[in-house]
Amino acid sequence: MAAIRVGHATSRWAHVRSAYRERVAAQGREPAFLVTLAFLVTFAVVRLITHGLKDGWLPFLHNVSAGGLHIHHMVPGMLLALLAGYLSIVLGTHAPTRLLAVLFGLGTALVLDEFALWLRLADVYWEPQGRESIDAVIIAGAIGILFLLGTNFWPHVGQSLRHRTEP
Numbered sequence: 001m002a003a004i005r006v007g008h009a010t011s012r013w014a015h016v017r018s019a020y021r022e023r024v025a026a027q028g029r030e031p032a033f034l035v036t037l038a039f040l041v042t043f044a045v046v047r048l049i050t051h052g053l054k055d056g057w058l059p060f061l062h063n064v065s066a067g068g069l070h071i072h073h074m075v076p077g078m079l080l081a082l083l084a085g086y087l088s089i090v091l092g093t094h095a096p097t098r099l100l101a102v103l104f105g106l107g108t109a110l111v112l113d114e115f116a117l118w119l120r121l122a123d124v125y126w127e128p129q130g131r132e133s134i135d136a137v138i139i140a141g142a143i144g145i146l147f148l149l150g151t152n153f154w155p156h157v158g159q160s161l162r163h164r165t166e167p
Helices: 009-025 030-055 074-094 097-112 115-120 128-149 154-162
Strands: none
Touching (some): 009 030, 030 097, 030 128, 097 115
């Protein structure tokens, strides 16, 4: 990577853009990076909002209801994840990969944040069992991060497992 003076804000952003192009986009990691980033940021924002709603320090936001039915945020999450998956399949090489990666990451964060609800079929978000949602997000986030960090490593592990060598 070319040396860029990082004393000026413009130079810092140029350095970040250059690193992104060389270490993420050029190595084919951009979709995985965008999915993981959207997933982690969305989860953090959703947890912040839900705590704000519960504790009353976000009085301008409210739960979403339709006809007296509480709409959990996993519902739009499922719709986003399904839409992103469907469009990536039907559009093939013409799919807007960056956009679909972000939509998928956003949708999966909304769904997994309520993992305990759909696992138990009960609204346990604020109960001790709600911790299962946090665990699911930690596991999914860790898998995304491990994939990004070990893109060159994991295919070798898979190959070794498929082609067992004799001791």
